[in-house]
Amino acid sequence: MAFHSSKAHKSTAGRGWGRRGGVWWPKDHNPQVPESTTIDVLIPALNEEKSIGHVLDAIPDGWVRRVVVVDNGSTDQTAVVAREHGAEVVFEQQRGYGAACLAGLRHLAHDPPDIVTFMDADFSDHPNELPRVVEPILNDGVDLVIGSRTIGQNEPGALLPQAVFGNKLACFLVEVLYGYRFTDLGPFRAVRWSSLQLIGMEDEDFGWTVEMQVKAAKMHLSAVEVPVSYRKRVGVSKITGTLKGTVLAGHKILYTIFKEYLDP
Ligand SMILES: Nc1nc2c(ncn2[C@@H]2O[C@H](COP(=O)(O)OP(=O)(O)O)[C@@H](O)[C@H]2O)c(=O)[nH]1
Ligand SMILES: [Mg+2]
DSSP states (O other): BBOOOOOOOOTTOOOOOOOOEEEOOOSSSSOOSSSSEEEEEEEEEEEEEHHHHHHHTTTTTTTSSSEEEEESSSSHHHHHHHHTTTTTTHHHHHHHHHHHHHHHHHHHHTTEEEEEEEEEESSBBGGGHHHHHHHHHHOOOOOOEESSEEEEEEEEEEHHHHHHHHHHHHHHHHHHHHHHHOOOSSSSSEEEEEHHHTTEEEEHHHHHHHHHHHHHHTTTTOOOEEEEOOOOSSSSSSSTTSHHHHHHHHHHHHHHHHHHEEEE
């Protein structure tokens, strides 16, 4: 993983000219490393020592300034392996996907990037697709890009049936209530730093991904999807692979969609 450093990028966040979801098909099949935009990666991780090294090694050279792994109280060697593979490690005591992401953002805020990219630590996402995920921001002034596993290449069984169903239901409700069309609440995503400040993320657990999408919609930011690939994770799922995780995540996602809709 080679780091790339550069000057600040002019933000278009807040203009409100946005595209209301929908697919942004990759235009450039050989995208160049941006010269004047900084991209940082944030990876929440809980006991992912077997996969985190693969994730970090697969981030394409030259595209990323810093990678921050937020260790949420792992009892294995996640932090050690992450450091060995070039990441900065931040610790967050409070459990929860969102709490870990918020801790990572507080860390980045000391020297913020132009774009922050999120991905999971379980090697389900394909980090080599990062250029595709940031391309709409770099080349088209978009605020938020969701990597959609639904329209991308999926290894059979990588997305569990309960995740497929939950995503479909959530995306249907988001379209009906907010008028933004998404096909996934996927973890692999990129957002302009300045837009993320406007969005004002708060969720500390399973509502994190959908909160970002519905708040972007409420603010009329431009949001698009790009197809991303997804494979079976290394190790055992803690969220959609468990009954408790599925029930809690499903409940929190639906709650967030309605709460944000009713909240002026
Ligand atoms: N920081 C943090 N990360 C978590 C927590 N639970 C899961 N994760 C991470 O979130 C990602 C998704 O979790 P995963 O178990 O793969 O759930 P699935 O994708 O629904 O099967 C992985 O990178 C996990 O390491 C948590 O409580 N805190
Ligand atoms: Mg996973």
